Amino acid sequence: MSDVQLSSSALERTAARRTFPLHARTGACRSLFGPVDHDELAREMKSKLREISERDRRRWNFDFDTDTPLRGQFEWEEASVDAVPVFYRDSVQRGKARIPVAALPRGSRDCSGREAGALSRVSSPEATGARSAELNRENRAEQLNSGKPQRRALVCIPRKRASTGDLSSSRISDYFGKKKRTSETKQGTSPVPVPLEQTPRKRIR
Amino acid sequence: MAQDCGRQYERVAEIGGGAYGTVYKARDRQSGQFVALKSVRVQTDQDGLPLSTVREVALLRRLEQFDHPNVVKLMDVCATLRTDQETKVTLVFEHVDQDLKTYLNKAPAPGLPPERIRDLMHQLLHGLEFLHSHCVLHRDLKPENILVTSRGQVKLADFGLARIYSCHMALTPVVVTLWYRSPEVLLQASYATPVDIWSTGCIFAEMFRRKPLFCGDSEVDQLRKIFDVIGLPPEEEWPADVTLSRSIFIPVSPRPITKCVPEISQLGADLLKEMLTFDPLRRISALNALSHPYFQEG
Numbered sequence: 001m002s003d004v005q006l007s008s009s010a011l012e013r014t015a016a017r018r019t020f021p022l023h024a025r026t027g028a029c030r031s032l033f034g035p036v037d038h039d040e041l042a043r044e045m046k047s048k049l050r051e052i053s054e055r056d057r058r059r060w061n062f063d064f065d066t067d068t069p070l071r072g073q074f075e076w077e078e079a080s081v082d083a084v085p086v087f088y089r090d091s092v093q094r095g096k097a098r099i100p101v102a103a104l105p106r107g108s109r110d111c112s113g114r115e116a117g118a119l120s121r122v123s124s125p126e127a128t129g130a131r132s133a134e135l136n137r138e139n140r141a142e143q144l145n146s147g148k149p150q151r152r153a154l155v156c157i158p159r160k161r162a163s164t165g166d167l168s169s170s171r172i173s174d175y176f177g178k179k180k181r182t183s184e185t186k187q188g189t190s191p192v193p194v195p196l197e198q199t200p201r202k203r204i205r
Numbered sequence: 206m207a208q209d210c211g212r213q214y215e216r217v218a219e220i221g222g223g224a225y226g227t228v229y230k231a232r233d234r235q236s237g238q239f240v241a242l243k244s245v246r247v248q249t250d251q252d253g254l255p256l257s258t259v260r261e262v263a264l265l266r267r268l269e270q271f272d273h274p275n276v277v278k279l280m281d282v283c284a285t286l287r288t289d290q291e292t293k294v295t296l297v298f299e300h301v302d303q304d305l306k307t308y309l310n311k312a313p314a315p316g317l318p319p320e321r322i323r324d325l326m327h328q329l330l331h332g333l334e335f336l337h338s339h340c341v342l343h344r345d346l347k348p349e350n351i352l353v354t355s356r357g358q359v360k361l362a363d364f365g366l367a368r369i370y371s372c373h374m375a376l377t378p379v380v381v382t383l384w385y386r387s388p389e390v391l392l393q394a395s396y397a398t399p400v401d402i403w404s405t406g407c408i409f410a411e412m413f414r415r416k417p418l419f420c421g422d423s424e425v426d427q428l429r430k431i432f433d434v435i436g437l438p439p440e441e442e443w444p445a446d447v448t449l450s451r452s453i454f455i456p457v458s459p460r461p462i463t464k465c466v467p468e469i470s471q472l473g474a475d476l477l478k479e480m481l482t483f484d485p486l487r488r489i490s491a492l493n494a495l496s497h498p499y500f501q502e503g
Contacts, residue, residue, distance in 0.1 A: 049286065053283070053285060056283040059281065060231075060240075060281065060297065062231070064283045064285045065285045067229070069229065069231070073233060073234050073235060074232065074233055074234070074240070075232045075233075075234055076229055076230070077230060078227040079227060079228050079229075079230050080228075081226060081227060084241060084300070084302065085302070085304040085349070085352055085362075086349045086350070087243070087304065087362045087363045088228045088241045088242075088300075090226075090228075090246075
């Protein structure tokens with residue numbers, strides 16, 4: 001009997017090891033629904049995403065992937081940015097900073113190479129580490145206005161987090177009350193963290 | 206200093222020679238309405254799109270359900286995965302072909318008629334009141350992100366995910382955005398909805414003047430220009446815990462606002478003064494501004 005228990009718990013652990021990311025692999029991890037087939041999950045996600053993209057594409061008769069207008073209800077045209085309000089310009093968001101895209105001709109299919117080059121710089125490993133950098137134009141403006149020397153022709157994204165009191169974050173959702181974490185952890189008698197992949201369900205008394 | 210910059214900053218994009226490419230817009234053959242695309246490239250990691258971005262999109266969509274006449278319409282949000290590190294979020298907006306800046310520039314010689322200004326202001330405050338009542342701050346109100354339709358309808362744009370940070374402006378010696386910035390923001394004190402009212406006040410004055418009211422070229426210069434008009438606030442109104450000391454400013458007494466905006470009516474000047482009040486707690490709210498006698502006059 002005890003043998004069975006042991007092996008089942010060992011099985012659970014193995015499943016947990018496969019299921020949960022490293023940081024979540026604690027003794028408290030239990031796989032209640034068996035191991036997750038990540039490949040299958042990824043495939044399902046991809047097909048769902050394709051489905052959504054296809055729906056968007058049909059709704060607007062526009063290929064958002066390649067920026068290509070298609071035939072349909074909407075009559076697309078390319079307008080020079082100078083002819084439309086500044087607001088419609090494209091931008092890049094990294095962390096909480098957002099910068100507009102500069103000088104890259106849109107719609108050209110082969111632009112991916114150049115863009116990818118520019119972007120891989122943005123998302124280099126160290127950049128990902130600094131993803132919480134939430135500085136933007138305001139802070140750059142400070143740099144500009146404080147008379148410090150600066151290189152032209154470069155957009156600099158400060159990596160340090162700004163003090164929380166300033167204007168640097170651009171999210172409107174920042175102003176909403178933070179949602180409390182699920183109260184389930186508090187309700188239960190044991191302080192076992194609820195694994196992310198577990199289906200939330202009510203406790204049966 | 207250069208070393209400092211190297212550590213603290215990294216190069217993300219190079220700025221071309223002033224060309225910014227193109228924007229896609231389309232006409233709906235059925236309704237005759239125009240839409241325009243604005244894409245925001247969001248950097249992602251192994252967890253995918255940052256949760257905050259997802260939340261923000263959800264919020265923009267929730268606001269959209271109210272279909273407010275003075276907020277630019279967001280018709281759809283389409284996400285496409287570009288690379289592992291980047292997702293392109295394309296926002297489909299209604300297309301409005303001019304912003305308030307162009308609108309003011311195009312106004313013939315004596316400027317906008319007073320009734321037109323009153324109507325624009327009423328719509329602007331109406332949109333702002335809507336955002337504020339939903340706990341949304343705009344924080345960057347300026348003529349460039351207030352759209353004006355060919356029928357003269359005002360639509361607020363560029364809050365939340367749709368906000369852009371123009372590197373063009375950041376690299377120009379004069380940073381336009383400072384001009385509409387409230388004293389509490391310039392002083393880096395805590396701030397809330399009154400910041401948008403301050404900007405609205407600056408824009409109100411600009412509608413008459415057809416040029417910006419306070420054109421500072423640094424935070425301190427901006428504050429100096431503000432105090433030249435509204436006067437140096439008393440010591441007790443100066444926010445606590447700010448780095449800038451009140452003593453660095455020359456004590457000046459307030460000038461009548463009509464000196465800067467001679468075309469404004471008495472009631473208009475009264476509303477403007479209420480908007481350009483130093484103390485954010487005493488500054489008029491969007492809701493109260495809408496019932497100001499200025500909007501009943503004429």
